[in-house]
Amino acid sequence: MILLTGFEPFGGESTNPSWQAARRAAELLREQGREAAAVELPCAFGRSIDALEAALGRFPAEIVLCVGQAGGRGDVSVERVAINVDDARIPDNAGRRPIDEPVVPGGPAAYFSSLPIKACREAVAALGIPVEVSQTAGTYVCNHVFYGLMHLLAQHAGPRGGFVHVPFSTEQGEAHGQPGLAIDVMAVALAAIATTAADTDRDVRVAAGAEH
Template sequence: MILLTGFEPFGGESTNPSWHAAQRAAELLVALGLDAAAVEVPCVFGRSIEVLEAALGQFEPDIVLCVGQAGGRGSVSLERVAINVDDARIPDNAGLQPIDEPVVAAGPAAYFSTLPIKACREAVAGLGVPVEVSQTAGTYVCNHLFYGLMDLLQDRRGIRGGFIHVPFSTEQGSAHGQPGITVEAMAAALVAIATTTAETALDARITAGAEH
């Protein structure tokens, strides 16, 4: 069972391609004969993790892909690490704006994704979709949910999970003068990430680091 999550719109946007891509990817995975479901999560500190936890209980997945929007990036970003800090530049959709607060009190400083991020990068690149391994998921609700996911999975052995950022959609990118890709390309990338994760026990040993 593959669970995908995407966020509701935030930051003044009327749409969030992370949710549309997650929905479409779930449809494509089902068409391939795989069990998959998509759940929309609120762009709200705390509440987003609660919705995710309920979805984990409902669907009992083997793989979890949480997806969020990173407007301004030009590639699908496989996030490597979630850090235990909320530091919101803008309020969330409930008006919350935590500053230098832990996601989980007394939790570890960070968690690494358990997706085979480098093998997934190669699979997505093979589709012709721009893709990267990212070393930061930010300190907003995306990182909050990513950290919350990995913390929840500590008590659910055998489930692999991680976080993927997607750029603006092509329409949003045009409106903002920023890079954008189609929701269909995002969905295809998510399908490749899900299927590669299902087929890959040990990640590829190839470079995907950064100098800064």
Template structure:
């Protein structure tokens, strides 16, 4: 079972392409004979992690692939690391704005994704969708969910998980004067990442780091 998640709209947006892409990707995966389900998460510190945990308990997935919007980025970003800090530049959808608070009290400083991130990068690039390995998932609700996911999976053997950021959709991009990507391309990337994870036991060793 593959569990995909995306977020509800936030920051004044009317849509969130991470949810649209996750929902579409789950449909494509089911059409290809794979068990898959999509769950929409609230863009709220704390509550988002609770909804994610409930979805994991309900669906018992083998793979959890969470997605979120990173407006201004130009590529699908396969995230490498989640850090144990909430530091919100803007309020979440419940008006909360934590500053320098841990995601999990007394949790480790960081967790690495357990997706085969390099193999996923290569597979997405091969289908013509712009992609990067990202070294930061920020400190907003996306990172909160990413860290909460990896903390949950640390005690659940056999489940792999990670986080992917998507750019603005093409419709959003036009309004912001920023780069954008079609939701269909985002969904295709999520499908490739999910299937690559399912079919890859050991990640490939290629350079995908950053100088800054």
């Protein structure tokens, strides 16, 4: 079972491509004969992890792929690390704006994705879709969920998980003068990441770092 999550709209947007693409990716995976489900999370500190934990209880997932919107980025970003800090530049959808607060008090400083992030990057690149390994998931609700996911999975042997950021949709990008990507293209990339993660035990050793 592959579980994908996306977020509800936030920051004044009427849609969130992370949810649209996650839902479509689950459909693509089911068309391939794989068990897959998609769940929409609230864009709110605390409540998002509660909803994620409930979804993990509903679906016996072996791979969990959480997805968020990163407006301004041009590539699908496979995230490497989640850090134990909430530092919100803007309020979440519940009006909360934590500053320098831990995601999990007393938790580790960071968690690495347990997905084969470089193999996933290679799989998406082979499809001609712009993709990168990202070294930061930010400090907003996306990182909050990524850290919460890895903290939950650390308590249960078996499931593997990670986080992917997607750009604005094509329409959003045009409206904001920023890079954008079609939802169907995002969905193909997410399905490739999910299947690669499910079928790969050991990551490939290729350079995908950053100088800044």
